[in-house]
Amino acid sequence: MNDLPRESPLAAVSPLDGRYAGKTADLVPYASEAALIEARLRVEVEYLLALADAEAVDCEVTPEERAHLREVVDGFDADDAALVKRIETEGTEEFAATRHDVKAVEYFLRTETPERLHPWIHFGLTSEDVNNLAHRLNAKGAVEEVLLPAIEAIRDALTRMAREYRDVPMLARTHGQPATPTTFGKEMAVVAARLGRAEARVRAAVEALSGKLAGASGTYAAHVAAYPDVDWRAFSAAFVDDLGLEHTPLATQINPCDDLAALFDALAGVNNVLLDLDRDVWRYVSDRYLGQESESSETGSSTMPHKVNPIDFENSEGNLSKANSDLTFLRDYVTSSRLQRDLSDSTVKRNVGAAFAHCLIGYRKTATGLGKVVPNEQVMREELEATPEIIGEAVQTILRREGDTEAYERVKELTRGQRVTLADFRELFDELDVEEDVRTELRALTPAGYTGVADDLVDELD
Structure with a gap:
């Protein structure tokens, strides 16, 4: 393998510059x-x-x-x-x-x-005066021009799905068990709203990126020695501001990296939302709640020809997990320096791009996956119909309204740990000492219809 040209993607030590080079080119x-x-x-x-x-x-x-x-x-x-x-x-x-x-x-x-x-050229400066500004200009550009548009694309896709499927009922699961129904659109709206808040934190962190230009120990000593009458603090503030960064007035040789740490933390927050989404969609695909469009030339398994795997969400999960590992390391490392300067952060900061690259791959894989999935409404409804015990919450709540102090216990005895049918519920309703209109109200309950205002909640995205 020593004959591989160094510029060949096959010779890349990192998959970011090899297998995924085309996906990280931006x-x-x-x-x-x-x-x-x-x-x-x-x-x-x-x-x-x-x-x-x-x-x-x-x-x-x-x-x-x-x-x-x-x-x-x-x-x-x-x-x-x-x-x-x-x-x-x-x-x-x-x-x-x-x-x-x-x-x-x-x-x-x-x-x-x-x-x-x-x-x-480089008059009165230390290298860190240049580097801290250069790193932040690049981070700002990478996030604003590449990462944020990719995040927005996911949020837009989730918003479209929320609106399109706002009234498609779906069994919810809490603790992995059947729970009060929701709608598929409402669940996508929840993720879209979370992602919007996380995205806003990233934007705020980018706006707060700051720069330092104050010499070898942050005292403007060389500048003042050469031109004591110049207001170098005002000069520095104006210069950094003109670059589009906030000014850091107090620093050692290095610019304290709390601003970068806040950006890394905000991006990890976005990734956590999407990791949650990736895993949930994976489960929905496994449960056949979601179908996937497939390409005829695509291979899902080397041995099982029938398989259409949720590989985009799995790939996203892997890359976002790697990104968060890197971002957490960067966040914790760059904010400390021995005394006025040590060089350990220099090599660490060279890996910011790699963390961003894993983010980007994850974002685009999630977006690709969302473009392939389609809710299987029939499967969702069939499972709702097969799980009538989920109306138990509604039954005991209506009975409480009517003053039944044993309502919860009555429904618990009927449903807990057992398979029940709507007929079982109706037998219970026939035995209840309630007004006929209440009995009618109870008989009208169905799993698919028990979704509250889930469809209207989608409008909270507007």
């Missing part, structure tokens, strides 16, 4: 190493231009140079990323290998600027 502009290099370059360029705009700083950038710098960022491509990587790892004729990823970006930017601007 994250490449935000989660790849090239994306991180590009984000660093954007921060460095914007910082250089911000210095030029500061009246008390002696950095001057002409309009032509400013336009060129914008073009360097906007036109950054694979060849540029490869050059930055080469400067870092191998060196070039102009630069010895930096063995430092941010310094390599600085040197690359020198190749695109006149020599008089070179001292101002």
Whole structure:
């Protein structure tokens, strides 16, 4: 196997870059190493231009140079990323290998600027000033442009199903046992509502992403030493705000990652809702409440030709579980640092993209699965009719209304641990000392009709 080309998907160590590469491609502009290099370059360029705009700083950038710098960022491509990587790892004729990823970006930017601007590139900064901003810009883009639309697609599908099947009665199960009926649409509405709330938490976390630009120990020391009369705190706040992030005024060398932790936690919350959905739909398929559309070329089992497996929901469950494991690890790890800085978080943060990728695979698999399932209304009704004991709740509640103090015990004696029929209930009704209109009311009870206002609850989604 040593003859496999390194660029082949079959040579990928992670399935994210091999088997699932096509499913995670939308994250490449935000989660790849090239994306991180590009984000660093954007921060460095914007910082250089911000210095030029500061009246008390002696950095001057002409309009032509400013336009060129914008073009360097906007036109950054694979060849540029490869050059930055080469400067870092191998060196070039102009630069010895930096063995430092941010310094390599600085040197690359020198190749695109006149020599008089070179001292101002990365002026007064520590690498973390650049990295913390770059990571958050990429996280923001990945979530807003890729993950949130995928979550919205699931919520939209659930909402459509809730409305279409709002009045399709279905046996509910509590503790795995037959319980008061619901409707399939109402159950999908519950998940859609939960997902909407979880999605809102993700959006709030993205809006709260914050950035730091304050030097090696968060004191602006180098900046103040060079230009003591500049209000560097105001400069930093304005710069970070212009990047679309909140400003972190108090930091060590690193930006405290409580904001990233909140984002990871919010995404895990979305995943928990969908894991619940995946497992429930899996059970509904197993119980034949849901049928699945199949492709003629698809193989469900290597030995059992008849099988149409709920593989999309199973795949989603696996990927979302892996994502949550990664997100939990990231959440707990990135919020701590020894004293003012240690480097252990640097390698950890490189795995944020992998966590996002497992999220994305899970979201798209759930969406694909939802597009294939169709409620089997006949099966649902047949099971309701075969479980008449579920009207016992209604019976004892109506009898309580009529003042029967033994109502619960009376129905319990008839139904608990036994198979009963509607005829058994009617015998009970005939024996009751109640008004005839109450007896008529009881006789009208059916399992399929005992769904309360389940169908109307779907309108809570509006």
